[in-house]
Amino acid sequence: MSDMYRDPWAKREAWRKHPIFSQRYYVRHMFPGFTLGVSAFVAYLAWEKFAQPKPAHGGHH
Template identity: 75%
Template sequence: MSQLYRDPWAKREAWRKHPIFSHGFYFRHMFPGLTLGVSAFVVYCAWEKFGKKPSSHGGH
C-alpha cells in the first residue's frame, strides 16, 4: 500500500534537503578567510605598536 503513495521524484529532490544548502552553512562560510585576515592584521598592528624600535631619523 505504501507503494501507491511513493513519490517518484523523491530521489531527484533529495539534494535540496542536504545540510550544505542550509542557511546556517551559507552564513558560516560567507567570508572564508575573514577570521584569518583579521587576526593577522591585529597581530601586525600589535607588533608595529609594541615591537618595533623607534627609528632615529631626527625628524619632528
C-alpha cells in the same frame, strides 16, 4: 499500498535538503577568509607596536 503513493522523485530531490544548502551554512561561510585576515591584521598591529624600534623625536614637530 504505501508504495502506490510513494514519490518516485524523492531520491532525486533529496539533495535540496542537504545541510550545505541551508541558510545557516551560507551565513557562516559568507566571508571565508575573514577570521584569518582579522587575526593577521591584529598580529601585524601588535608587531608594529612592540617589536619595531621607536623613532627618536629630537624636539621637532
